[in-house]
Each structure stands twice: as structure tokens, then as C-alpha cells.
Amino acid sequence: MKFRRKYLSIPYVLFLVCFVVIPVLFIVYYAFTNKGGQLSIDNLIRFFSDKTNVDVLLISFAYAIINTFICLLIGYPLAMVLANRKYNKSSVLVMLFIMPMWINFIIRTSATRDVLNWIGISTGAHSELTTIIGLVYNYLPFVVLPLYTTMLKMDRSQIEASLDLGANPFHTFFKTIIPMTMPGIVSAATMVFMPTLSSYVISDILSEYNVVLFGSYIDLYFNQADWNFGSFMALIMLLLIGLSVFITRKFSKDDRGGRSIW
Amino acid sequence: MAKKDVILELINVNKKYEDSYAVENFNLYVNKGEFITFLGPSGCGKTTTLRMIAGFEKPTSGQILLNGKDIGSLPPYKRPLNTVFQRYALFPHLDVYDNIAFGLKFKKVAYEVTKKDGTKVTKYRKFTREEVDAKVTKALKIVDLEAFESRDVSTLSGGQQQRVAIARAIVNEPEILLLDEPLGALDLKMRKEMQLELKEMHRKLGITFIYVTHDQEEALTMSDMIVVMEDGQIQQIGTPLDIYNEPKNAFVADFIGESNIYVGTMIGNKKVRFLGTTWECIDDFPVNQKVDVVVRPEDVIIKPLGEGAVKAKIVNKIFKGIHYQFTAMVGNNEVLIQTTADHEVNTEVSLSIEPDLIQIMNRAYDANIYQDAYINKNNKVVFAGATWDCDITQLVNGSSVDEKGYFSTPDGKKYDLTDLDVIATIDMKDIEISDDLEDGNITGQIIQMVWKGDHYQVIVRTEEEEDFVVDTEWTWNELDTVSVKIPESKIKLTLKEDISKYEI
Numbered sequence A: 001m002k003f004r005r006k007y008l009s010i011p012y013v014l015f016l017v018c019f020v021v022i023p024v025l026f027i028v029y030y031a032f033t034n035k036g037g038q039l040s041i042d043n044l045i046r047f048f049s050d051k052t053n054v055d056v057l058l059i060s061f062a063y064a065i066i067n068t069f070i071c072l073l074i075g076y077p078l079a080m081v082l083a084n085r086k087y088n089k090s091s092v093l094v095m096l097f098i099m100p101m102w103i104n105f106i107i108r109t110s111a112t113r114d115v116l117n118w119i120g121i122s123t124g125a126h127s128e129l130t131t132i133i134g135l136v137y138n139y140l141p142f143v144v145l146p147l148y149t150t151m152l153k154m155d156r157s158q159i160e161a162s163l164d165l166g167a168n169p170f171h172t173f174f175k176t177i178i179p180m181t182m183p184g185i186v187s188a189a190t191m192v193f194m195p196t197l198s199s200y201v202i203s204d205i206l207s208e209y210n211v212v213l214f215g216s217y218i219d220l221y222f223n224q225a226d227w228n229f230g231s232f233m234a235l236i237m238l239l240l241i242g243l244s245v246f247i248t249r250k251f252s253k254d255d256r257g258g259r260s261i262w
Numbered sequence B: 001m002a003k004k005d006v007i008l009e010l011i012n013v014n015k016k017y018e019d020s021y022a023v024e025n026f027n028l029y030v031n032k033g034e035f036i037t038f039l040g041p042s043g044c045g046k047t048t049t050l051r052m053i054a055g056f057e058k059p060t061s062g063q064i065l066l067n068g069k070d071i072g073s074l075p076p077y078k079r080p081l082n083t084v085f086q087r088y089a090l091f092p093h094l095d096v097y098d099n100i101a102f103g104l105k106f107k108k109v110a111y112e113v114t115k116k117d118g119t120k121v122t123k124y125r126k127f128t129r130e131e132v133d134a135k136v137t138k139a140l141k142i143v144d145l146e147a148f149e150s151r152d153v154s155t156l157s158g159g160q161q162q163r164v165a166i167a168r169a170i171v172n173e174p175e176i177l178l179l180d181e182p183l184g185a186l187d188l189k190m191r192k193e194m195q196l197e198l199k200e201m202h203r204k205l206g207i208t209f210i211y212v213t214h215d216q217e218e219a220l221t222m223s224d225m226i227v228v229m230e231d232g233q234i235q236q237i238g239t240p241l242d243i244y245n246e247p248k249n250a251f252v253a254d255f256i257g258e259s260n261i262y263v264g265t266m267i268g269n270k271k272v273r274f275l276g277t278t279w280e281c282i283d284d285f286p287v288n289q290k291v292d293v294v295v296r297p298e299d300v301i302i303k304p305l306g307e308g309a310v311k312a313k314i315v316n317k318i319f320k321g322i323h324y325q326f327t328a329m330v331g332n333n334e335v336l337i338q339t340t341a342d343h344e345v346n347t348e349v350s351l352s353i354e355p356d357l358i359q360i361m362n363r364a365y366d367a368n369i370y371q372d373a374y375i376n377k378n379n380k381v382v383f384a385g386a387t388w389d390c391d392i393t394q395l396v397n398g399s400s401v402d403e404k405g406y407f408s409t410p411d412g413k414k415y416d417l418t419d420l421d422v423i424a425t426i427d428m429k430d431i432e433i434s435d436d437l438e439d440g441n442i443t444g445q446i447i448q449m450v451w452k453g454d455h456y457q458v459i460v461r462t463e464e465e466e467d468f469v470v471d472t473e474w475t476w477n478e479l480d481t482v483s484v485k486i487p488e489s490k491i492k493l494t495l496k497e498d499i500s501k502y503e504i
């Protein structure tokens, strides 16, 4: 038998089947069965009949959107400065912003909590604020990196062309720089938005369980051995994430014809 | 060139980066409607000059006047000029139409309203959609891209992108269109076509074009006026014909078209000596002065042996389509000749040149440069008929000379540099002259002495007609015989050929 290049993909396909396809099938199976193992739509009815469930979902969305927005607001100008050789002569500064990612996530978040409490922003009293701070702090590098790489690739001459054609710096920023870095913005946003939806460690630690995000809600049911309802909610999140990917795809038409990784 | 209807004027413009000048003492005026070209080798400051006009760079000193007004502090978006960039710089997120319409969105048009009390006030408004549409359509038509308006720019060929870039600029009806090597990325055929089209566009639009290129042929065919630059300085400004026929110095002659350039000596009234013979010429220079002599290859006439002025041997022949190009040797000098008549290689012929086709120009001295220097077996340098101590380790960074006299480089290779060709450069202030004839390496006669404000510039000529130009504080007498000495550390050597041939 001749060796064909596609055989190289066998380990990967096996991995996918074991750790992606089968678990997803399990989720679907549990979601549509009841405790006794019979096929049912009890979970669906239960989810939408209790307002708390939907609220948690909406709150999670709100946190994800706010987090993404703040990360972009801080990360975009930051990436611009980092990508500008005039201000950033070496990549040391970039390193500085990436380094927190090397520290264990739990330790980092606990440390954030202690620092916040120490400077007087109590995690108990200002749970919403501290959660947002924690989320932004954790996800900022994921915004800066893709934006930084897009901006490095960006040709200065297009900015000059824009100025040359009569667009003042303000117009140049909104009509040229932002649209040209759109692929970077979209991948940065997806890198923040989706993980925030399912994150729960940060909100748990930084809000002393006052802020419950969808991720911790799912975790709660799994811990209580209610696998069926947990699975159903996991499925909902899967669908929502799929939907948001689909929507961002529409916006992130890469100008070079290639598709972004999302 | 005549100052008629001046639209742009650059006065003493300098641009300094760190400690070197990219543009130095640039003085130029451009008449309305002219097609003016900045021509020069890579790195001579063409782009920098253009960018200062466009507003992307601020001059270190000097003024830029547009219609008589200083625009030095105006940002690029407030200047009524548009640029066609070297690599087009189209907006990838916009299609062809929107790329071209980009500038129009920011334009304000003035219009007058009569108020109730009868006074008139000027107000500003943006172009309407219909106006934009009409302008874009017209621009698309000019660049011949009517069918492409909704195409993505990334799907266009290089030539088409170039046209979009031009359309995007001219649609704004700038007072001056700046073009930085706009055809550099196109293949030869496309380039020729676009040259004609650009010229045609210039004629039709009546806009002033400032064009940058390093291609002399392009400059000669397209321009009304050419500015030849080197090292940030203007070498010559003139019409293509002027520049070709009357180059101001050897650099211009060499850069524009092919030329034979020799160092000659004036030996009498309108008599110049080069190629080992005396030639009649029509330029008047002081007797004894060293000059640059330029002869165009097409101006050298091949005659049967004995009928011309100097004997030569044809050593090479290339057919160039409509003419032949011969290389002939006169002694050690090469002569390039272009003619339609055929001759055989290795025949001996005689060459002649009409007096009015021998162009003589001042030789600019800024340093003593000896192009035909070489290293002898004792690691000394030979030039100007003498042998000099020198430091050969300056040829390659980090190199050294071992006890056997071999040259070794940091990568561990060893070389025997005997006969290596180098260029020796000595600053005029670093040459010492003395009336003790035993003191220096060679003797010569002072043939000229000029007072330069705070010192004398002296020319010492050896018996072999080699010159040393020396800055000195002391007074000498013309025709004094002196000896010449150069400190070892002051002889700058640069490689003239590939050193790898000398590896052992």
C-alpha cells in the first residue's frame, strides 16, 4: 500500500472523534433525556420556564459584551503604540503585556482579588466592578496580540494616502485605519467574547460568588449531578457561540481572500 | 529656465536625518502646467523632496511656497496636492469606485447665498452623490477602467492598480500631481505604454506634474524639465535636450545616457589633451587645468587607420538592434562607440571626434580619489606613480595581517592581496607638502594655487601628470617643486573588486 499524505491526519481525526465528536454527542444525548434515561424535552421546558436561567444567560452576554468592548477600547490604542516603531523601539514593551499570561491563571486571579481588596475595592461590595476588572485584565493580552500583528502588517503608505487625499487625522482613523485593521479587531473580539461567556473562575473568585455567569451555572448543575440539565445548558451555549461565530464571519471578510481562523 | 507662471517654489530646502543630509540646499521653481522630473540614483533624496512637498516630512530648514504662500507648516490634508505612491497604497477595504471617490468625500465646495438684506455670504457644502458619481466616472474614463468600478482592488493587475491610484489622485483636481516612481513595479512593455498615457493625461488635464524616477530614459521621454540629483543636491536643471547635450558635469553625463568620460588637461587655447593625443575643442578653459572630458558613444567616428586622430583597436562588438556598440582600446583607455556601420573585432582603426562634440567640464574637487590604486606585495598601496604606507586592515572590518604578511578576515579566511585593485581617497587637508624633496614619497610641481578664504588650495602635478590637491595654510609659489607626503592613517582604501579571488 502506498503511503498517502492524508494518512498523516489519522491521529488527528482519532483525537477529534474521541475528544470532540463523542463528547458533543454525549451532551446532546444527556440534554434530551431525563434522569431515567428516557427521551424527553423536560430540560427545554424547565430552562425556559424559570426566568433565572434566562437572566443568567443574558447577564453572561452582558458581561461578555462589556468585557470585549473595554478590552478593545484599551487594547486598540495600546496595540497602535506598540506597533509604532517611533514609540516602541524594541519588543520589550510587547513582552511586558504578554507576560502575565505566563503566570498560572488561578494564582493570577487570586492575586488580583487580594490587590483589589488591598487598594480598597472590596470584592464583596463591588462584585460587578471587580469582576469586570478581572475579566479585562485577563483578556487584554488576547486583544493586544492579534491587533498588534495586524498593525505591524499595515502599510504606512495607506495612512499617508488617506491624509494626502484630504482626510484629516480623525477621518483617517475612522475611514482608513479602523477598516484596514478590521480582521484584527474581529479576531480579537472573538478571542475575548466567547471565552468570557463560558468563564467562571474569574467571576467566582473576584465576586465572591455574587456574580454568576453562565459557565458557573452549568458547573453548578454538574456538581449537583444533574447532568441532563447541565448538558442542556451547555448545548445552548454551544449554539449561541456557533451563532456568534457565524455572525462575525460575515463581518470579517479578510481583504486578502483568506479566512481568519475563526 | 524662465520664471513664468510659478506655482511651486523651493527655497534653500534642507532635510537632515540624524547627522546626514538627505536633501541639501534645494532651490527650484516649477512653472504651472509643467511636467518636471526628479532624476537621480537610488538614495539621492528624490522621495524625500517629494514627501516634503506633499507634507509628510518637514524640511529641517528652508521654505516651500505654493502660489507664493509658504505651505511649510500646512499638514498634508490641507495641501491642494495629490500623490501617486510608489506602491499604489490603494485601500484594500474599498472597491475601485470607493477608492477613487475617497478624496471627494472630504472636499468642500464654496457657494454663495444671498441673505434677506441682500448681502452675499459664502457657505461650504459637500459634493452631492451625483457630483461624486460624475467625477468618478470621468476619472475612470481617463484611466480607461470604466468596466472595473465595482471590482475589489486586490483582484486587479499591477497596471490596473496603478491606474486606480492615478484616478484616485486626479479626481481631486489637484494643483500639482506628485508621482513617486509610479511605473517602477510594471514590466517594460506596460511601462512604455503607461509613459505615453501619463504624458497624454498631463497634456489633457493641464495639471502640473512632479515626477520621480531613476530611469533616465523615462525622464528624457516624458519631461518638460529635468532636475538631476545626486547625494541630496541638484546637479543640473534643464530640458531633456539641454541635459543630454550639455551635461554640466561628469556625473550628469554619466547618468544620462552612455558616455565616455576621461580626465583631460587643457594644454592651449581650446586644445585639450586626453586619450594620449591633443584634440581641438570649442570650450575655453585656463591652460593647465585638469578637466572632465565627455564624449557620447555615437559621436565617436571610426575611420580607416591613419585617417583619424588616434589609433585604436576594436576589442568587442555587440549588436543592439539598430546599431552596433563597439569597445575600442586606445592604450589603456576604453572607448565606447555606437555606429550603424559594421567593423570586425581585432581590427586596428583610427578614431576621430568633431570638436563641438567634445564636451569639457570643470572637475569638481572634494577629495583626492585615485581609482587605479593597487596593493603591492609588501601590503603597501601604489597610486599616482608612488608607493605609500597604508593600513590595509580597513578594507574589511575586523581583519588583520599576520607575520607572513597574509591578510586574514574575521571569518578565518586568508588572502594574499598582491595586485588587489582598490580606490584610494585622501582628504585635501591630509596631504602634506614640503620643500625638502627627500621628505615625501614623490615630487611634483605646484601648477596652481587658489586662495579659498582661509587657506590655499594647491595643485601639485607630478611628472606623470598625476595631481594632488592640497589644502594648506602656507603660501607657496607656483612652479615650486615640492615633495608630497601622506600619513599612513589618512589614506582611505576601499575595495574595487571582489576580494575572494585573492583567497589562499
Ligand SMILES: Nc1ncnc2c1ncn2[C@@H]1O[C@H](COP(=O)(O)OP(=O)(O)OP(=O)(O)O)[C@@H](O)[C@H]1O
Pocket: B017, B018, B021, B022, B040, B041, B042, B043, B044, B045, B046, B047, B048, B049, B214
Ligand atoms: N526616515 C528616515 N530616516 C533616516 N534616513 C532616511 C529616512 N528617509 C530617508 N532617509 C535617507 O535619506 C536618503 C534619501 O532617501 P530617499 O528615499 O529620498 O531616496 P530616493 O532618491 O527616493 O531613492 P530611491 O530611488 O531608492 O527611492 C537616503 O540615504 C535614505 O537612507
Ligand SMILES: [Mg+2]
Pocket: B046, B047, B048, B180
Ligand atoms: Mg524613492
